[in-house]
Amino acid sequence: MDFKEGDAVRVIPSAPFGFRPGAGGSVCGSRLLEKETDIQHRSEAKGTRLYLVEFGDGYTTEIPDRYLLPLE
């Protein structure tokens, strides 16, 4: 699913703990995972889209798109 800056999203409950499963946040940016070092470090497939999500307390992290849902 594609998101754009400013979209409200929710992290799916099954996401890793570091991604704050179940929490809502706002998309601030995105990028495609292409660097080999990033792929190995994150254990993600090449071409995965990462969204920079900021939560209500100001904490920010990059979350793979498969862990995000639109916040209704």
Add this chain to the structure above:
Amino acid sequence: MKPNRLLLIMVLCFFTLSHQEAEARYYDARAGRFLTTDPRARDFPGTSPYAYTLNNPTKYTDPDGRMPILAPLAGVSAGVYIGGAVTIAVVGHAWSYTFNPSYRRAVDQGATSITKAAGDALNSSVQKVKETVSSVAEGIVKVFSKENVPEKAEPAAPENTDPYRGPVDRPVTVVDGQGNAIPVAKGGQVSGSADGGWIQVKDSEGNPTGVRKDGGHKPKTHPDPRAQEPHGHRPDVNNPDGTPWLPINK
């Protein structure tokens, strides 16, 4: 008669003439006198038999020692003498070539040898010329060949100062429509929304640096009003209450 055979006969004539015996007396150039008496001394009773040209060398000459003659006539005499001798020699050799089979055979063999030698020399010269021309041509080809032509240096990539195109070659500052200045370090790049409301600074690997301009979050995710307005972010820079939504021009 073929030219090469005529040439050979002319050469033989030359050798014939060069061996003519013409001197009647020996002449001492240092003393200006003959060393022996004039065989025709009786014809010149008032003069020494050893004298040269009646002791008047500017007027007379005496090429054979027999009799002084006027100098201008000596040239004519010599011309007639040489011309006659040449004519006799040529006619004699031509006669021999025509009527003497062995002489003709010898001349033909000599002419063949001369022709062959001349042909060999000519072929050798032509071969040398060909080799020289070939060498020069090869040199020219080498000079202008691709190997010897200095390769053009790859044009240097133009300096990138647009962080939206990729990593910049030197530090730049992005200024949005509201006058907010966003520093981008060397190697950094920028991405953002099409309307310019959201700007994110990344490093050369594409990782977020933490420097951002956000366009404002929704109340359902961000209850703080400062987060709902456009704001900025800088690592380790917070508001006095510890919140990260920094005020910017709106």
